[in-house]
Amino acid sequence: MVFGLIKRAARHIPAVAGHAVLIAGGATMALPFLWMLSTALQSRAQLYSIPPRWLPSPPQWANFTEVWFGINFFRYFLNSCFISAVVTTLSVILCAMAGFAFAKYTFPGKRPLFLYFICTLMVPYQVTLIPLFLVFRGMNLLDTYTALILPGLTSAFGIFMMRQFITDIPEDLLDSARIDGSGEAGLFTRVILPNIKPAASALAIFIFIGIWNDFMWPLIAINRDELKPIQAGLASFVQQHAASWHLVMAGATCALAPVIAVFLIFQRQFVSGIAFTGIKE
Amino acid sequence: MSYKTRYALLFLAVPFLLFTLFRNLPIVIAFIVSLLDWDITGKPVFVGFRHYIALLGDDNFRRAFLNTVYYVAGTVPLSIVLGLLFAALIEARFIRGKAFFRTVYFLPVVCSMVAIATVWSWIYNPMFGLLNQLTARIGLGRHNWVADPYLALPCIMAMSVWKTIGYNMIIYIAGLKAIPSTYYEAASIDGASKTRSFLAITIPLLRPVTLFLVIMGVINSFQVFDQVFILSQGQLQDSTNVLVFYLYHKGFNELSLGYASAIGYYIFLVILGITLVQFWLNRRHE
Structure with a gap:
């Protein structure tokens, strides 16, 4: 026994x-x-x-009230919210538009044009830092929200992903909408966008998290404290108040909370999107 | 031009403009700048490939390169092996609370490197950090961690592994789910043990996934910056000097724009080279 x-x-x-x-x-x-x-x-x-x-x-x-109002974290936080919201919305729409054009139209120069968008995927982002700095300096746009928004709108991965998903939308759906009198722009808003919601929301989450967490470009492009997004704000705060760990950790909590919330709420879309990046090889 | 073509090009117009201005053109400009001697205020002087040649003899650049290689070699394999281990465990039939474990392990992946590195710099704090209190109690003594030249980079590496395991795990879980269970059933009928079928079925079938993770891991780790910047308090130090930090330092602290751009192109070349070698190795293997 x-x-x-x-x-x-x-x-x-x-x-x-x-x-x-x-x-x-x-x-x-x-x-x-x-x-x-x-x-x-x-x-x-x-x-x-x-x-x-x-x-x-x-x-x-x-501690939280102190970093939030005493040390400008409220402002950093709002900056990040604004930039992430604008970039995420515009970027998803632009990627879907480009993806639609590549998935559902034939036109001369389609392949080279697609390559033009995709070929830079291999080039590390840091290669472009100095030219971007020069371009924005030339346009007198350093230290503006515009400098933080525009470079974020170029997601080759997003175009690729949207093209993959839009290709799967049946041609019949588009044709029947055309017969019902829809123009091409109407096709995009009434047929394509509603049909790619899961993929588009996965992409939106990726872009949101990427922009919220971005550090190096804001570090270079932004000098004025009131324009800093939260990661750059946190980094400069750490350098100035290294001994006040309780306040630094309160600041770090503010910098992490939104992405953690987004991740926990949209976990399923996020994980399926991640799995897509693994399969795309 | 047909009606449909016009629309297709209309859809592409804005993305095309943005890509040209903020991605493709800057890559070309970076190359041109790398051929110049320029500090933004003065007049640019054309120097040809002199920066590229000078970099080969630059001790700081060599240091940055070796540190980066050390970082890549120390983080990528470990984080992939641990990712596979946790993925296989979580997916095992006898494990309860799969969703909970997946969430906890994945959480660090979505977090910002700046905030995470800030938290870890408090953990690594030599005076009151959590780590020293722990190592002192279990008899490993107190250390200066990130302030110690020999430990600084390994400390950054440990944190980076901690942060990336979850990503590898999620990709491996997707890969594991794609393996048909009939393979395992056949193996168990043939009398193969669990370990044996893991080695003979799981690992070989996950090969493409592993290749993807190695390539992505190497590419990403070669561009390590945020955590090094935060944990070295923004100061370039020999012990933690890595390629992108050196680029940043040369470009934006010393304003040697040409020199920094040449560093950028070297990083690009190294990444391109490694990717091609990995693809070639994989193709030869098949």
């Missing part, structure tokens, strides 16, 4: 070990976030307590 018990227990070893590994890994993934939140709610004195205090008592919610 004892033998039988051992045998039955042994069958559970992989499950127990597997869960143990995953929980340990998951704890490692979660720990920095918890530490960030915990620090963000501590007082300055509690920062230096040994051993570290995980549950701040009482939680210092005032």
Whole structure:
């Protein structure tokens, strides 16, 4: 009987070990976030307590009001919201328009034109930093929202993705709309856009997260504090107030919260979009 | 021009203009600037390929290149192996809470590198950081971490692995789901163990996925910047000097626009070369 018990227990070893590994890994993934939140709610004195205090008592919610209003994070946050919203909306529409043209029309020079959009995928973004700086300096647009918006509108990946999905829309659907008297522009708004909603929302999430998290271009293009998006604002704040870790962590929390919220809400679309990038090879 | 062609070109007009101005033309301009000696204020002087040649003898550039290679070699394989491990575990039949684990592991991927690196710089803090409190307690002693020249880059690498595992995991999960279960059934009828079928079925069938992850991983890691910038407090240091940081430093701190552009083209060439080699290796393998 004892033998039988051992045998039955042994069958559970992989499950127990597997869960143990995953929980340990998951704890490692979660720990920095918890530490960030915990620090963000501590007082300055509690920062230096040994051993570290995980549950701040009482939680210092005032840290958030201080970074939010005392240190301009409110402004950084609004800047990022504005830029991300504009870029995401425009970029998805432009990618869908280009994708539509490549998927459903034949015209002279189609292949070379497609290559023209795609060929730069391999070129790292940093190669273009100095020319972009020069171009925007030449147009007198450094230190403006325009400088933060325009370069974000060129997503070769987005055009490629939209073309793939629009190709799958049956030709009959377009033809019957044409017979019903729809013009080509009407086809785009009434047939194409409603039919690519899942792919377009996945792309929108990608672009939103990419723009929200972008750091290097704002670092170069923006000098005025009131125009900084939140990542650039956080970075300059860290450099000035390195010792105020409770405030720095409160700022980092503000910089992370929106993307985490978007990810948790739209997780399914996001993951299916990611899987698409893996399959596109 | 037919009516439909006109519309197609109309749809493409704005994207074409934007790509030309902010992507394709800048790539050409970068090459032209790389042939100039120019500090923005003065007159540009044409120097041909002199920057490219000078870079070959530049110790800081060599340092940046070697550090970047070290970074790539230290992060990409580890993060891919761990990604596969966690993907295979999460997809295993006996695991409960798959969706929960997927979410937790993937969370760092969507987060901004700047905020994440900021959090880790607090964890790595030599005085009161979480890591030192932990290592001191378990007998590994206290260290300066990012302030220690030998540990600085490995610290950045550890953080980057932590941040990218989830991406590799998600792609591997998609790959695992695409493998027909009949393969495993046949193997188990033939008496193959779980380990054996993982090695003989799963890994070979995931080859294209792995190739994709290696290429993307190498390309992305070669462009590492944000985390290095944050964890070195924006100061270029020998120990953490990487290619893009060096480009940034030369271009925007020293305003050597031509020199920095040449660095950019070297980065491009290296990435192109690695990608071609990887494709070639893969084709030869098949």
